Amino acid sequence: MFSSATKVKGQGVGSAYTELIRLLKKHFADKIQVAVNKCGKADISHYHTVDFKFFLYTFFPGQGKKIGYVHFLPETLEGSLKIPQPFKQIFFWYLIAFYKRMDSLVVVNPSFIKKLERYGISKEKITYIPNFVSKTEFYEFSKEKKFLLRKKYGIESTRFTIIGTGQIQERKGVFDFIELAKRLPQYQFIWVGGFSFGKITDGYAKLKKVVADPPKNLLFPGIVDREKMNDFYNLANVFLLPSFNELFPMSVLEAFSCGIPVVLRNLKLYQAIIEGYYLSGNSVAEFEACLEQLASRPQLLRRFHKESLEAAERYSEKHLASIWYDFYCEQTEMVGHDKKK
The missing domain is CATH 3.40.50.2000 (Glycogen Phosphorylase B;)
Known part of the structure; x- marks a missing residue:
């Protein structure tokens, strides 16, 4: 896992990342070995943020399947941050270049599939997996x-x-x-x-x-x-x-x-x-x-x-846990491995 999302408090990217890490450790500790922000050999490298150093990591050997989490696109950043030209245009170009470096992309909303296609990214590379939250973290009080x-x-x-x-x-x-x-x-x-x-x-x-x-x-x-x-x-x-x-x-x-x-x-x-x-x-x-x-x-x-x-x-943790596990297995061509046992 590669992410710098938790460095900035109060934004959803960090929350989504934190929830996924917690889910994997809770449900699949015996099946998936997770390393955070450590560049080394892996079956899967999952990029949650688009840091330039992470972009450089994608060129290193032994990174396995490169998965990118699409939390935003150029048009969704409009109205969020004031980035002066020409830096805005450069960053938007870099963002799409980062996504194109991935072997697979995960979107949290299916409406983004067509938008990514318009940037020249194949639909076959894109998977929709919604966000989720834990009932043990967020629940109704008496x-x-x-x-x-x-x-x-x-x-x-x-x-x-x-x-x-x-x-x-x-x-x-x-x-x-x-x-x-x-x-x-x-x-x-x-x-x-x-x-x-x-x-x-x-x-x-x-x-x-x-x-x-x-x-x-x-x-x-x-x-x-x-x-x-x-x-x-x-x-x-x-x-x-x-x-x-x-x-x-x-x-x-x-x-x-x-x-x-x-x-x-x-x-x-x-x-x-x-x-x-x-x-x-x-x-x-x-x-x-x-x-x-x-x-x-x-x-x-x-x-x-x-x-x-x-x-x-x-959109419960229980429901999404199996979806994430199956997706990771697909990336390493191990679909149904545990089901056969």
Whole structure:
């Protein structure tokens, strides 16, 4: 495994990488030997980030099958980071060159297969494997524990609370989240996350001002350690991610796993993977309507609580463990090896 994703806190690539490492060690410790960031002989070299030194490693002998994890494409970086020209064009060229160096690519959303084909990458090289989260890490608390948790964080026990998570940047729809807090002062809003990439974050100056002086009903607790995120999901009645561009957000899966009703922007890429499990909107006004419906209609809240738990089961660790193991076996031409025993 090759990754530098955990060096930057508060971003989904690191979460997805951490979950996969933990899954392999938990379920396949006797079948798969995992080395992290060690360049040496291997059956498989799995690249999670596109560091230049990792690109150089791909030219070393004995690396086995080279697998690349596609967490982003040039178009998904628009609205996330401010990269001046000509550096943006150079980086985008390098990103695709990195992917083309791989023997196989893994995408977390099937909608990316056609996009990669447009960059000249064969469909046969691409496999769709969705993200997942562990039920032991993200789960729903009891009513009693939720009550104590709200008391701990100073949130009224009966106040309808909406949470959003992720990097604070324009692409995540944070400005819409802020506007909703202004329009709905009767509700509590919480955005967990920060400026993971500092001043090169798109919209940094404007967002920094709001974070420093937010509306009274909007909290910005900053970047929170992953092991504490379960607390914040359980503080909320609803999870809202008004992002304009995503792959398969880990935060959505984490919310599902905690049984929180989910509201998302109406993006086509979600339709391919989680259609039916969430409410959606295209504008601040539509998000406002969704939140007011959930707050005023207990039966709707219960329905999407159930939908979230069903979605969590579909993308559970148990289900994805066998998929990852079979995929790795295919890469080393050992399909069915254990089944024959």
